[in-house]
Amino acid sequence: MFAKADMAGVLQGPICPVVLPSRSDSGLSKYYSIAMACLTASTRSAERGRCSE
Numbered sequence: 001m002f003a004k005a006d007m008a009g010v011l012q013g014p015i016c017p018v019v020l021p022s023r024s025d026s027g028l029s030k031y032y033s034i035a036m037a038c039l040t041a042s043t044r045s046a047e048r049g050r051c052s053e
Contacts, residue, residue: 008032010040017041 006028011018017037021030 006032008036010037012040016044 006026008029009020010033011020017040019030019033019037021033025033
């Protein structure tokens with residue numbers, strides 16, 4: 001569908017990033033989504049303070 005590329009998806013609107021994988025996503029796509037959310041959270045925490053736990 002997307003030239004057989006792996007995709008990543010993260011909601012950026014909330015205070016902390018939210019990963020919403022599809023059941024049909026590959027393991028690598030889920031991993032990339034989690035990695036992108038972690039990177040976003042660490043960048044945001046450095047800029048504004050920590051995300052709530």
